[in-house]
Amino acid sequence: MIKRALCIAVLIVSAGCKTSGPVIAVIPRTCGTPLWESEHAGAAAVARTRGMGIYWNAPMQEDDVQRQISLVESVRKRGFAGLIVSPVETLPMRTPIQRVLGLGRPVVVVGTELGIPPAPNLGYVLNDEVAGGQMAARRLGSILHEHGSIAILGINPQLTGNITRERSLENTLASEFPGIHVFARRFGFSTVPQDQQVAESLLHEVSSIDAIVALSLTSTRGAYYAIEEFGKEGAIKLVGFDQDLLPPIRTGGIDSVVSQNTYQMGKIAMEMMSRKLQGIAANSEETVPPVLLTQENIDSPEIQQILNLSWWNSR
Numbered sequence: 001m002i003k004r005a006l007c008i009a010v011l012i013v014s015a016g017c018k019t020s021g022p023v024i025a026v027i028p029r030t031c032g033t034p035l036w037e038s039e040h041a042g043a044a045a046v047a048r049t050r051g052m053g054i055y056w057n058a059p060m061q062e063d064d065v066q067r068q069i070s071l072v073e074s075v076r077k078r079g080f081a082g083l084i085v086s087p088v089e090t091l092p093m094r095t096p097i098q099r100v101l102g103l104g105r106p107v108v109v110v111g112t113e114l115g116i117p118p119a120p121n122l123g124y125v126l127n128d129e130v131a132g133g134q135m136a137a138r139r140l141g142s143i144l145h146e147h148g149s150i151a152i153l154g155i156n157p158q159l160t161g162n163i164t165r166e167r168s169l170e171n172t173l174a175s176e177f178p179g180i181h182v183f184a185r186r187f188g189f190s191t192v193p194q195d196q197q198v199a200e201s202l203l204h205e206v207s208s209i210d211a212i213v214a215l216s217l218t219s220t221r222g223a224y225y226a227i228e229e230f231g232k233e234g235a236i237k238l239v240g241f242d243q244d245l246l247p248p249i250r251t252g253g254i255d256s257v258v259s260q261n262t263y264q265m266g267k268i269a270m271e272m273m274s275r276k277l278q279g280i281a282a283n284s285e286e287t288v289p290p291v292l293l294t295q296e297n298i299d300s301p302e303i304q305q306i307l308n309l310s311w312w313n314s315r
Contacts, residue, residue, distance in 0.1 A: 133168025
């Protein structure tokens with residue numbers, strides 16, 4: 001209910017801003033989380049300086065593909081100048097995005113490849129998933145002293161970025177830390193209770209896991225709740241992906257999180273959109289490196305800028 005209220009409030013404020021310039025529809029996978037509100041802050045920072053408006057809306061849940069498709073369709077119906085979108089799933093979003101492109105309106109895709117090559121009217125702003133997988137593997141190497149058994153949760157074949165980070169993680173472990181063995185792999189779901197149930201089942205079945213790597217926002221939260229319920233905080237190290245649950249990083253309940261710099265990705269996406277609207281030829285694909293959030297750095301100025309949620313007052 002709180003998340004629904006926040007999404008509605010964000011929509012009203014964003015859509016209601018007075019601007020004489022073009023209005024861009026920005027549609028993340030969901031809203032009300034640090035991962036996507038940081039993108040909003042980055043996009044708003046650029047839009048404000050370029051005289052552009054933002055229509056911000058999103059599904060209430062990360063698995064609501066049909067809702068995201070209907071929001072993309074609204075770009076055509078409501079006459080927005082362009083679209084910035086982070087697809088819930090890759091394949092179902094190709095056709096509605098191609099329809100927007102067919103109208104001659106520019107699209108910038110954030111966070112995952114669609115399998116459609118970049119073009120003058122289509123750009124990508126991507127998280128460096130290879131670097132993220134390497135970062136998680138090297139963190140494991142450090143905290144496990146290069147030896148131990150781990151489980152990988154949250155594998156999602158519907159998102160190319162998720163599979164890339166999982167392969168990078170395993171390749172780096174195999175080449176740099178052969179003493180760390182992947183004991184179990186589990187697919188992820190779109191809700192925290194489902195991912196928590198997966199983690200709890202794993203902990204019931206296996207007693208010799210030293211660490212868990214959770215490849216998504218929901219699997220990170222689900223794994224944390226399961227570890228807490230089993231009283232395994234500290235005994236089982238948790239390395240997560242995609243910032244959402246931040247307080248346990250400060251207390252040590254979560255060892256670390258590989259965080260997409262969605263604030264920077266939002267800025268780059270809006271800058272790319274501005275250039276495309278002006279017909280300026282420029283790079284149509286940019287990759288942004290992630291950062292590792294730890295107990296030691298989470299409150300540093302650099303990390304707090306990345307976690308910026310103040311889209312209404314962003315600089």
